[in-house]
Every structure is written in C-alpha cells, then in structure tokens.
Amino acid sequence: MKLIITGFSNAGKTTVFNALTGLELEITAYPTSISSEVEPHPGIVKIPDTRIDNLSAVYNPKKTSYATVEYIDFLGITSAAAGGDVSQNGKVFNLIKDADAVVHVVRAFEDESIMHPLGSMNPVRDVTSFEAELILGDLELVEKRIEKIEDQEKRGKKQDEADKKLLLKCKKALEEEASLRDIEFNDEEKRLMLPYQFLSTMPEIIVLNIDENDINSEKAKGYQQKIETYFRSTGSGAVPQVVTLCGKIEMEIAQLPDDEARAFLDDLGIDEPAMNKLCHVSYDALGLLSFFTVGEDEVRAWTIKEGTAAQQAAGKIHSDIARGFIRAETVSYDDFVSSGENMVAVKEKGLARLEGKTYEVKDGDIINFKFNV
Ligand SMILES: Nc1nc2c(ncn2[C@@H]2O[C@H](COP(=O)(O)OP(=O)(O)OP(=O)(O)O)[C@@H](O)[C@H]2O)c(=O)[nH]1
Ligand SMILES: [Mg+2]
Known part of the structure; x- marks a missing residue:
C-alpha cells in the first residue's frame, strides 16, 4: 500500500517526505522541474504503535516488527490557471493513479525568498486549485475515452453502452467542476469505474505545512478550519483528514537521536511529532488495520484491509x-x-x-x- 506525497511546487513535499522517512533528500528553494530528471523516490515508513511498544516490553522478543506503509516523493503539479507549464502533470498523475491514497501538502508558511507557483501564500486557494487540476486531469481522460468509443461506433463496432453512459455521467460532473468522489455512483458504476483510476476519487489527506512560529497558533487553526469549511461546502460534504504541522521542524526532529528529539519537542511545546499522526491518518485513509502476533521470537503487527x-x-x-x-x-x-x-x-x-x-x-x-x- 502506498501514498504519494503531492501538491504544488515548493509546498514542502520533500521536506515532509524527509520528516517521515528520516532520509535526507535535497530540499530546494526553487521548484524542482521535470528537466532536473528527478525520479519518484519511495520510502518505507514504520507506523508508530504504542501497543507494539507495550507488547514488546512484556514479551521481550528477539525481534519487534511494526506495520509499515510506503510514501513516494516526486515533482509538484503545476497549475494551468496560474500560467504554469503543465507538461509535467501527466507524469505526476500517472503516479497518483498508481498509488492508494494522496497526501496533499499545502503551503501555509510565508517566505519571500521561496517562490510560490501561484504567486502568494493562500492555503484554501491552493486546495481548490489542486482539486481543479485533478478534475481537469480526469476530464481529459474521460473525453479521450468517449472520443475513442464514438470513433469505434462510427466504424460500426458495437460498444459497451453502460461504459459510455458512465463516462458521460462523469463528464457532466467534471464539467461542473465536481470531484468524482462527491458524485453518487451505484455498485455497477463503481465496478466499471475502477480500471479508470480517476484522480478525483483518490482518498486524500491534507497536510497543512505551517511556519515554525505558527505551531499551536490560532492562525494555523484558522487555515485548517477554512479548508474544512471548503470541503464541507462541496458535493458530498465529506471532509478529508487535515494534519497541521511544520515540515521544517518535523524534518529536524526526524534527523535527531531519540533523546535529543524529545528535548527539542519539549522546548517547542509539542507532545508528539506530527509525523506520528500523519502515519496513523495515512493508515486509516488506506482502510488498513493491524492485528498482532506475540511470542519470545517476535512481536509483530500485521497489516490487513478492514x-x-x-x-x-x-x-x-x-x-x-x-x-x-x-x-x-x-x-x-x-x-x-x-x-x-x-x-x-x-x-x-x-x-x-x-x-x-x-x-x-x-x-x-x-x-x-x-x-x-
Ligand atoms: N519556513 C519554512 N520553510 C519551509 C517549510 N517546509 C519547507 N520549507 C522550505 O520550502 C522550500 C521548498 O521545500 P521542499 O521540501 O523542497 O518543497 P517541495 O514541495 O518538495 O518542492 P518541489 O519538489 O520543488 O516542488 C525549501 O526551501 C524549504 O526549506 C516550513 O515548514 N517552514
Ligand atoms: Mg521536492
């Protein structure tokens, strides 16, 4: 099961990836572009679980194994509306389709020296613009499919009526700027939709990447509330999980030895690294749960679907x-x-x-x- 870390350029995607994995991929103040030949970068992350910590303390096994999930870091997507070059979006979209859920990093830190691809910091606008890009990506796919079907029809080849009907329904919704996850589909339609791997049906987690000075602040809460209000106002009213964190600080914590990390957290008034929460939210978004096996040899968490x-x-x-x-x-x-x-x-x-x-x-x-x- 894997999650792709995505969002606009310079939102802090690689920073969050480093914070999750403890890796040290290069962080840049300029947007990474497709010409830099970066490859999608996978990283396996242990899901922190105090239950496993406890069981391990009781059984004192030779080996303790936590559940894991995989995250992938790649280029950001570009907004056509903001005049960006959208040629790299196709590559990112393919990775999104291949993943099981999306972690959307949204920039909520101010920094004049770090270029914002949409011109200024505005988390709610970024969330809506990002959704708009996914919708456009889906619309493009749907239109291509319909064109192909109609082409075949013209040549006298019989086409699947249910499939075309579904695609037309999707097209109508997407043209009205609705995400497909907000549209009701019956079981048969859902089955037909699966192979298309629509972008706007992906389970999504929002990471609000705030400034280090805004940790635990009203300002940060305000951004989060605005984002939640936006989602509440869309079609189904379903609100994704929003995790507010400071990527920069989280990355530093991940790169410190345990005892120093604890002292650092205490200094900042943080109970637990936000990465732990992000891991748990990721696990939930993937519809996963853990069962345990215990013994002197191994205490282990096993991952299964609900x-x-x-x-x-x-x-x-x-x-x-x-x-x-x-x-x-x-x-x-x-x-x-x-x-x-x-x-x-x-x-x-x-x-x-x-x-x-x-x-x-x-x-x-x-x-x-x-x-x-
Ligand atoms: N002040 C502040 N700066 C941050 C934070 N997170 C990331 N940055 C800075 O923002 C810039 C971009 O960070 P990256 O992690 O490279 O962003 P990205 O989304 O991976 O960018 P691309 O891959 O180029 O699209 C870097 O200069 C980071 O140091 C944060 O929480 N606070
Ligand atoms: Mg990056």
Whole structure:
C-alpha cells in the first residue's frame, strides 16, 4: 500500500517526505522541474504503535516488527490557471493513479525568498486549485475515452453502452467542476469505474505545512478550519483528514537521536511529532488495520484491509496457516491490558475467544492461529 506525497511546487513535499522517512533528500528553494530528471523516490515508513511498544516490553522478543506503509516523493503539479507549464502533470498523475491514497501538502508558511507557483501564500486557494487540476486531469481522460468509443461506433463496432453512459455521467460532473468522489455512483458504476483510476476519487489527506512560529497558533487553526469549511461546502460534504504541522521542524526532529528529539519537542511545546499522526491518518485513509502476533521470537503487527476474515488474515503470515486453518485464538489488546498484561489472567477471565474462518479480524486483535497441514 502506498501514498504519494503531492501538491504544488515548493509546498514542502520533500521536506515532509524527509520528516517521515528520516532520509535526507535535497530540499530546494526553487521548484524542482521535470528537466532536473528527478525520479519518484519511495520510502518505507514504520507506523508508530504504542501497543507494539507495550507488547514488546512484556514479551521481550528477539525481534519487534511494526506495520509499515510506503510514501513516494516526486515533482509538484503545476497549475494551468496560474500560467504554469503543465507538461509535467501527466507524469505526476500517472503516479497518483498508481498509488492508494494522496497526501496533499499545502503551503501555509510565508517566505519571500521561496517562490510560490501561484504567486502568494493562500492555503484554501491552493486546495481548490489542486482539486481543479485533478478534475481537469480526469476530464481529459474521460473525453479521450468517449472520443475513442464514438470513433469505434462510427466504424460500426458495437460498444459497451453502460461504459459510455458512465463516462458521460462523469463528464457532466467534471464539467461542473465536481470531484468524482462527491458524485453518487451505484455498485455497477463503481465496478466499471475502477480500471479508470480517476484522480478525483483518490482518498486524500491534507497536510497543512505551517511556519515554525505558527505551531499551536490560532492562525494555523484558522487555515485548517477554512479548508474544512471548503470541503464541507462541496458535493458530498465529506471532509478529508487535515494534519497541521511544520515540515521544517518535523524534518529536524526526524534527523535527531531519540533523546535529543524529545528535548527539542519539549522546548517547542509539542507532545508528539506530527509525523506520528500523519502515519496513523495515512493508515486509516488506506482502510488498513493491524492485528498482532506475540511470542519470545517476535512481536509483530500485521497489516490487513478492514473487513478481512480470519482465514485470509492467517494467509498474510503463511499460506500453510490459511490452508490448514483450524481456529484463531483471539484476545483484544484492550482485554490483554485490562487483565494486567497477562495471558493466563485473560483466559481465567474468559476473555480469550476461539474464532472461526469467517471471523472479521478487528484492529488490535492478538491472534494465535491453530492450524494443521
Ligand atoms: N519556513 C519554512 N520553510 C519551509 C517549510 N517546509 C519547507 N520549507 C522550505 O520550502 C522550500 C521548498 O521545500 P521542499 O521540501 O523542497 O518543497 P517541495 O514541495 O518538495 O518542492 P518541489 O519538489 O520543488 O516542488 C525549501 O526551501 C524549504 O526549506 C516550513 O515548514 N517552514
Ligand atoms: Mg521536492
């Protein structure tokens, strides 16, 4: 599962990527352009999880493994409306289509020396302009498809009516500047839409990249509220998660040893690096949850999609466990904690459950799979 970090040039995308990954990719005060031959840069990021920290402290295993997600850093998109060269947008759009969710970094820091591609700092305008570019990208695709279908029709080749009808519905919405995620589609339409990987249907997270002086400020809250109000006013009224952070500071924190990072956070009056929140929000946006396996060898978080059945979840660990599945001995993390972090006590209290193949695994389940091959 991967998320692409995107947004306009100089919004702080690479800064946020470095903050997430602890890597040190080059940060520039000028927009990175396609001519600089940068390649999409992937980075695997551990999802911080205090439950895993705790389980590891209890079991003292040889190995502790956290869930991970992948982020990708690339060029920014360019706004045609602001007179930018949109030739690089196609490349970015292809990467967006290939990802499972979008992290949209929005510039909310003032700095005269760092060029803003839309002329001035204005987070709400950037959010709407970005949505407009995604809508344009989708419209272009839809128009091309419809043209192709009509071309085939002219040659007497029978075309899929349902597909054309769907594309016309999308075209109408996009022409009215609506994101496709705000339009209602029935299950059949949704199925037909999947292969198109429309940009404006991607799950989206907004990162509001604020100035270091604005941490915990009313000003930063104001930007966030305005963005949320904007989304509330669009079609479905669905508001994406907005994470407010200062990329520059977060990047410094990520590059410090743990104890120095803690002192630095305390100085700034920050409880937890905002990157932790961004990781959790990313995990949610992808529709993922974690179940755990515990033991002396390894304490580990396993990633599954919401709604995954126990047998399928077992297959994440090994296909043999899924094939020879007998049952899943399951304890919720909360029950484990409330029983004094002791599996014997959990069982005495009757809190250990024997679940079958079709049991829908919950976030925080500690599972011991019984199987027979
Ligand atoms: N003051 C301040 N400057 C920042 C912050 N985040 C990024 N910058 C600066 O903004 C400039 C652009 O940052 P990048 O991370 O390279 O931005 P980008 O979105 O990756 O830019 P492109 O890849 O060129 O599109 C750099 O000079 C950063 O130091 C921030 O939170 N506060
Ligand atoms: Mg960059």
